[in-house]
Amino acid sequence: MSTGKTLVLWDIDHTLITTGGLSRNIYADAFQATTGRTLRQVANMAGRTERAIATDTLRLHHIEVSDQLLTTFGLALAEAFLTYETALKEHGRALDGAREALAALADRTDVIQSVLTGNMESIAIGKLKAFGLDHFVDFEVGAYGMDHEERPELVRPAQERAARKYGQAFTAGNTVLIGDTPNDVLAGHLGGARVIAVATGTYDAAALREAGAEAVLTDLGDTPAVVSAILATAHP
Structure with missing residues (x-):
C-alpha cells in the first residue's frame, strides 16, 4: 500500500x-436537439452539476424529467460541445x-x-x-x-x-x-x-x-x- x-x-x-461565455450556446443547441424547442432560460450553473443544471433547465420549460431524457440530453450536450471546440479555443x-x-x-x-x-x-x-x-x-x-x-x-x-x-x-x-x-x-x-x-x-x-x-x-x-x-x- x-x-x-x-x-x-x-x-x-x-x-x-x-469558456468565454459559450456554455449557454452549448446548452441552447443541446436543448433544441433534445426537445425540438428553443431554449428560453438556463438554470443557474455556478458550482452545480450538469445533471442538476439539465434537470432544472428542462423543468423551467415545463418538461417532465426522466432518466432517459437526461441521458439523451447528456449525449446532446456532448455533441454540441464538439461543434464549439474551435470557438472555445478562440474565445476561452x-x-x-x-x-x-x-x-x-x-x-x-x-x-x-x-x-x-x-x-x-x-x-x-x-x-x-x-x-x-x-x-x-x-x-x-x-x-x-x-x-x-x-x-x-x-x-x-x-x-x-x-x-x-x-x-x-x-x-x-x-x-x-x-x-x-x-x-x-x-x-x-x-x-x-x-x-x-x-x-x-x-x-x-x-x-x-x-x-x-x-x-x-x-x-x-x-x-x-x-x-x-x-x-x-x-x-x-
Missing part, C-alpha cells in the same frame, strides 16, 4: 479556465497560473490530481484538452456532473476511484478540493474534503472566506503559494 499521497480535485470552469483561455500550478503538482510524487467538476466527463476532458491542460490530471479518478445531481455526492466516488487505482484510502484528511464558488466549498465539506477557494469567478475572496474555505487565494498566479496552500490544507 502506498502512503502519504494527497488527492487534489480541481473544479474546471472559472477555476482553471474560462486557461486562467493565469493554471498551467503552472497543474504542472508543479504533476511533478510531485506525493500528489495525485484529478477533477471534481459539474461537467460531464467528455466535456471536462475536452475543455482541458482545448488549452493543453489535460495531460496534467488523471481523469480516471475524477468525478463528473452526470455521476450525481448533488455536487457533495461527487467527492466520495473520486476518493473511491483513487483508492482503487493507487492503493491508498482517501478521506477529508488527505483530499483537497479547489473551486471558485460557495457551492464548491459546501460540496467539499459535506462530501468529505478540505477546500481551497480561488476568487477567479463571480465570488470575491470575502464571500469565499464566509463560506468556510480552509484557504482563499485571489488567483493561481503565485505557483509556490498555490502548492504550499494545498499541502498545508491537506496536512494542517
